[in-house]
Amino acid sequence: MTEELIIAGFGGQGVLSMGKILAYSGIMQDQEVSWMPSYGPEMRGGTANVTVIVSDERISSPILTIFDSAIILNQQSMDKFESGVRPGGILLYDPNGITRHPERKDINIYQIEGARLAAEMGNTKIFNMVVLGAYLKIKPVVKMENVIRGLKKSLPERYHKLIPLNEDAINMGLKNVIAVQELQ
Amino acid sequence: MSELKLMKGNEALAEAAIRAGADAYFGYPITPQSEVIEYLMAEKPFDRTGMVVLQAESEIAAINMVYGAAGAGKKVMTSSSSPGISLKQEGISYISGAELPCLYANVVRGGPGLGTIQPSQADYFQSTKGGGHGDYHQIVLAPASVQEMADFVKDGFDLAFKYRIPVLILSDGVIGQMMEKVDLFDPIPRLTNDEIIERYPWATTGKKSGTERRIITSLDLDSHKMEKHNQKLQAKYKEITEKEVRYELIDCDDAEYIFVAYGSSARIAQKAVKLARAKGIKAGLFRLITLFPFPSVKMFEMCGKGIKGFLAVEMSAGQMVEDVRLAVKGCSKVEHFGRFGGVVHTPEEVLEALEQKIIGG
Structure with missing residues (x-):
């Protein structure tokens, strides 16, 4: 199994940390992982993206142009990465702020209203965990118990009291993902 | 642990x-x-x-x-x-x-x-x-x-x-x-x-009475002495060239085309090997681990064994490719591919370069 994923959105949405938690979860189940962020000037207040690969084998290129899955969290990223999803692959997006919805007919498309759900839960910071939950519902590349272990590893100890909240957010995502277009 | x-x-x-x-x-x-x-x-x-x-x-x-x-x-x-x-x-x-x-x-x-x-x-x-x-x-x-x-x-x-x-x-x-x-x-x-004093007789660790002064310098105004010093350095580089070469061969056993790359380009080229093999092209990767010493001997040795060409993949306008050319001594086709100026090439671009510059070229 190899999953090649791009997570793209605004800086501050938790794009990089979502990728990091996923990568740590992969390590927890003895898989190979890579996490390659964009680190250019665009990170300062603009778009941020990270390529995460989780695999049973040694990972070759950490930089990709074609992805098994894309998690897209703003319009700029939709414009940039919709075409990069492999035919038959997965595009998951939050419709909040999206003015042009995905148009591809040869991929599976899902929505998660992460921003709205996180706001309803009373903490917009857990937005990325809602989205992660939605992604794991569609593509369970890592087991939930390993995500929790991954969270423990990637969060400093002083934030460990927030783990149950993050778990709730992941479950919220799991329950609320909407299939827009599923291929046969 | x-x-x-x-x-x-x-x-x-x-x-x-x-x-x-x-x-x-x-x-x-x-x-x-x-x-x-x-x-x-x-x-x-x-x-x-x-x-x-x-x-x-x-x-x-x-x-x-x-x-x-x-x-x-x-x-x-x-x-x-x-x-x-x-x-x-x-x-x-x-x-x-x-x-x-x-x-x-x-x-x-x-x-x-x-x-x-x-x-x-x-x-x-x-x-x-x-x-x-x-x-x-x-x-x-x-x-x-x-x-x-x-x-x-x-x-x-x-x-x-x-x-x-x-x-x-x-x-x-x-x-x-x-x-x-x-x-x-x-x-x-x-x-x-104490361990440093014991292990490194060249180090300036404080002169004790009755011991020679240790001088650390790169200067000697006597050219003949400087030539001797240079010969000593060259002997050291020769020894390193003979003993410390490191590289990794990936899918090279039956390969007809070889990507030569190091660092992140080697990772990208490794993906290009997979893409090539999926298309039926027998590609392999010669990953350099030491750049000096350069694995010239091994590269030349591979030349005669059914290799139809080497593609040097590096994020530069063509630097390492010169050492590949020197290593294979004209016995095989050698071309260069690389994006540069901060642009990272993709595995697809690397494979396309192989098809155009080596296989089709």
């Missing part, structure tokens, strides 16, 4: 320095390698192992602090990115002339000049063909993973002390910035002053 962590390449390099029992790190921040000094300052090894971590006033000051500490037999390192490494070259030349061990890392960014902060491999010439003035070489290790960013610190220090030579870890923005799983080696204690 070793420890499994998810780390950036730069962080792994810094952690490995502490674990390798380094006595000091002198540096100056620059993107994309600033995490090295940030990590060291946050970890505070000075409180645990006594390792000195110091932000110098400039790159030039940092490399000269390295020169001084190395002269005293200390395990010492610095790191920077391309423009900063250019500033350090005078010091590297002096350290080479004075035959001192040190380790430094270049997390390469696009150039020339201030260039860009994005990844590049355009410092190959500087790393392998001198960089500073004079007839000298340094051992150049090219990590292609976060794991190797850690492991090569330990190996680099060992080689530096074995040959009393600067060792360069030539990385780039991709390897420095990405996170991967890393299995950290067990910490090695720093040497005590």
